[in-house]
Structures are given as structure tokens and as C-alpha cells.
Amino acid sequence: MIAKINTEPANRRQSYENSADVYSSSFTPLYKLQFNPKDKTPKYKQIVQSVITDIERGVLKNNEQLPSISELSVEYYLARDTVEKAYRELRERGYITSVQGKGYYVQTNSNTKLKILLVFNKLSSYKKIIYYAFLKALGDKATVDLQIHHYNARHFQEIIEKNLGKYNYYVVMPHFTQDLDKVDYMKVLETIPSNELVLLDKDVSELAGSPLSIYQNFDKDICEALENAQDLLNKYGRLVLILPSDGNYPVEIMHGFRSFCVNYNKEFTIKENAIHESLQAGTAYVVVEETDLSELVKKVRQSNYQLGQEIGIISFNETTLKELLNITVITTDFEAMGYTAASLLLDNKRIKVKNPFYMIRRESL
Template sequence: MGTKQINNYRVKSLVQQTANSIKKDIDKGVYRKNEQLLSINIYSKQYGVSRDTIEKAYIILKQEGYIHSVSGKGYFVIGKPDVRMKVLLLFNKLSSYKKNVYDAIVQTLGDKGRVDLHIHHYNPALLEESIEANLGNYHYYLVMPHFFDNANELEYLNILKRIPAGQLILVDKYLPQLNNVSAVFQDFRNDIYGALNEVTYHLAKYERVAVIFPFNRHHPPEIKDGIAQFCEENQKKFEVVSSVKLDELKKGTVYIVLAEDDLADLIKAVRITGNKLRKDIGIISFNETVFKELLDITVISTDFEEMGRKTAELMLQNKAAVIKNEFKIIIRKSL
């Protein structure tokens, strides 16, 4: 144990002197990583300092990342604090698009930040576990708030409200019910609606728009709402189907596809049935990939790398903002 040299006559408060004394011992290696510190009672008796002073000093050390507490056991040394910004990123799932967001955040932060990744799998309960276990341990909490279709909205809003508003950034989806919270997001309804209006000329030859919306994939329902609005305003039939079936493929239909496996099934079905892309059947796919570019598939997509960069910039600049991410349509030979 280190020798405590606390000068009551210095300007600094006794609490800060106590905290600084312990910090120096941690920095010098007197206290090693994972070593348990003296209990508040023992410290108070051994060094003649009040319990209140010790408790407040431990709180300072905990806030500065030198120590952590374990309920019912006491305080333990973490070591010299990592001065980098600590970020907890909570995705709903793993995918190539999410990887683009993650990579852009990490690259933009550089050596100024450390990003830990958790997955909540659309489950508010898992989100709650991650937040409860890590509240107070990070500077920022980045959350993709996509949940099960039947998730209780009040439940996940209350979970998110436990994070201080200035430390929470919503990524990919905005929740206007949360006040004073930053976000970098897609506007799913208006984005798809606007994209379809940009290509009304190319859609003129199709009488029907069908979105392949697989069950239990938890895609944002606002996508369907935006497509339905476009169809209503442009006198086109609108259908929602859960999968691609050969005997249900309809000429004169443009299919909007959200999932990669459904896109492969649709292309295969078009070929098997002898239909011609751009003439009998049209295809629009969500989210750009090299695969779709090579196959000449029309895509509508946000810029996931830009989403990650903008999110990181908010943290680096310590700035609060609600930013709608860019969304575009790339016309190719499938339309």
C-alpha cells in the first residue's frame, strides 16, 4: 500500500487531495490493475480521514476512469485511464451496411476514440441489459433504434431516456419522441417516396408496384407507407408480398426488394419464367453493393459511410444536431 501524504493547508480540497494521492499511486504502479482498494471504513480509520471525504474521492476516481465499483465487494483499480473518447455502439444486427457505418465511425475518430460494439438483435430487453451494465462508463452511446415489429414503444423509449440526452446519438432512425437527442438518420417514408417520384418516367410502363417485405425481418414499416403513398398519387396498384414465388410473378410489375436473398430469388425467377427485365418486370433494390452494380440493378440507398462520418463528427465537435442523411436512386437496366 502507498503512503498517503495529505496536506490540509493546500488550496485544494481534502477530497481532491485524497483522490490525487491515490491517482499518483495508481500511475506509479503502487496499486496494480484489478487490485482492490481499502474499504471506505478501513481507509478512514487508517489515515484519519472522514468517510464522506473518502467516498467523494472514490467517486472522482471512478468518474475519471481510474477505478470501478463492484456491488457488495468494493472498489477495484482499472489502471491509468484511457484518455480517448469512449463510445458504445449498439446495432440492431450485423450486416455489410452496418460494417460501413462502424468502419466510418472508427476511421473518423482515429486515435481520439475507442468504439465498443454490442448487438441488441431488435430486442429492447437486450438493449436494456447493455445500457444498464454500461451506463456511466462511456462518453457517448450510439443506438440504432430498430426493434421487433411488436415491441412496446413506451418500453424502449423509457430505456433510451436513461441515457443522458447529451450522450445519446440515434443512428439510422430518428425518434422524435425523444427531446434534445442528436441523430443521423434515414427518413424511410419520405426517402422512398421521393426516390420513386424522381423516376416516374421509368415507372410509367408498370401498372403495379410490389414490395417484397419478408416477415420477421423487422424492416422499417415506414418504407411500405412511402410506397403506398406514391402508388395512390400515381394510380398504380400496390402490393406487399413476403417472398418471391414463380407462379405469382406478374408482368407489368416493378418489384422493390429489401433483402439480398430475395433479390437473388427474384432475378432467378425472372429468368426461369422467360420474363424480360426492364420490359416485363422491373427491379429496384435497397442499398448499393458491387454485386448490384455488376448485375445492373437499380438501387435506392443512403450513404452509410457518410452516416458514420457525420456521427463521429458530432462527437468530435461535441455538437448536438439532428441530421437527415443523403438518400439517392441509381438508375440501371433493371428499370
């Protein structure tokens, strides 16, 4: 465990002024040096990294006074030479300055960029849209590091444990299917301060605190999208959802589809894929994966059925190819998700925002 000790002495209440700067000796009591005696990293390097990280995160402000060499030596049982070596490196790298007879002070640009860790469940074409919209909205106000947890709760835990305390914000897509019996991802999320956590794509209502959340309501979204297309769906008595169980898709998609069919007295089926599907007139398909979309379009073209009349197709998520093929699409606004997350983060708002979800009507329905 990383030791976190408050190093502020009670009598530090002085100020120093020269022609260039005003240095305040009121060292913030909120600052806690991150130091682990058991870490194999050289102790002076740990001091250097701790100070740099806190400067970059905005924990340490420009002109704030650091603990003296003696104070750090006593608090952390370190040799004075170790602390002195760390401060010398920090000064040479331009992170701190020294004032003779007064001590060491943070020296940093007041326009320091935010540091953001973005943790996606996977990197797909849709996630790239979110990523680039997020970067564009942040502009030059932040630097963003991207990591992928691949739906694996253990890997997610390792990412957070390795990076906790090193960023201003942690933007997380909390979709998990693996190692849930070994790792409680809720407990991992709770280790992130709620004012530093941003949930993307999926809300976690059970989570304590009030993190910023830009989410999809998967079951409600698909149900409402189908309801809004009732005028087109009236000619179809049977609906088929093609949802692969091994695709890591939210089960809420199935729940929303089933709710619509039950509420509107539609015969319905949920299938793994379209490979062995025998087309029946009066059937509309809701397709998640593009491989199944291609299979269905091929089957329709090889049959005597007319797409958009006897057979209907609705696909998840918009692409240029679906536009060219005139395929009806239900989709969330991926660009809006990235833009909204960045904008609210910069405004320091802690609210929950449902991302837009809509249907693009085309001739396939």
C-alpha cells in the same frame, strides 16, 4: 441503486505548486463517486474502478484533487484501510499521485481518448460499413466498444444498465421488435443523458432533450426515390413490394411505398416473398432481401420477359453484386452515416441530420 454522494468539503480552497505541476485543491463539486455497498465487488475495487472510469470519461481532469482518505471513509462508512488500499492501487497504476501534506491528485494524460459505446440492432454488411466509417472518422481520438441488442428491448436495457456512466457517449440504433410489452425502450433511452446520446439510423422524436441524431426517414425516403424515377416507372402499371414481416424491417418502408402508389395511381401489392410470384408484364418489383432478388432474377431469365422493359426490379441497398448484375438500387449512404455521426460527435454538436438517400439507375428498371 448506486449511491452517488457529493464529497466536496466546503473549505477545500487551497492550491499547491512545485517545480513540475500546479495542483488545485478546488475539487470539482460535479464529481460523484460511484459506489454500491450491496455490490459483491470488493469495496476498494469499486473505488478504483469509479475513479478510473471518471478519469477516462473526462469527469476528473488532470491535477484535480480527490477526496481524502478520511473524507471517503466518513462519507461511505468505509474502513480507512479500504480507501488507502484503493488509493495505493490507483497510484501504482499511474492514475493518481500524492503530495505530502496536501492530498491525492489526478495524474493523467490531458489527451485522454473518448470512450464510446456503440449499440447496433444487428451486425450486417451494411452495419459494418457504418462501423468502419465511424472508426475512421474518429481516428485516434476515441476508443469504441460495440454491442448488439438484436432488436430485443430487454437485452438493450441490460446493456445500458450495465454500462451507464462508463462512457462519454452512447451511440444507439433504436430499432426494436421484441419484448416491447415488457420493456419500455423509451424509458431506457431517457436514462442516458441527452448530451451523451447519439441516435443512429432512426430518430426518436418523442425523446426529451436534444440528442445528436443521424437518421433515415424511411417512408419519405422511399416515396421520394420512386417519385424521382417516374420517367422509368411510367411503363409499369403495377408495383409489388416484397417485404418479409419477420425481417425486422421498419414498417415505414411499407407506408412510403403505399403513399407513392396511391399518389400516382399505381396498382400495388405487398408480399412476403418472391417464391410463388407469377410474373406479369408491366410489373416493377421493389425488393428488400437479396434472397428475393435472386429469386426474381432467376424467374425473369427463365421467362420470355426482358428485364428493364416488361419487368422492372429495384433493390434496397447497394452491393458489388448488384452493380455487376446491373440492378437498380435505392440506398442510404451508410458510409456518410458513420462519418457524420463521428464528426458531429467530436464537434460536440446536438443536431438532427437526415442521411442521404438516393437511387442508382441501372438497366433493371
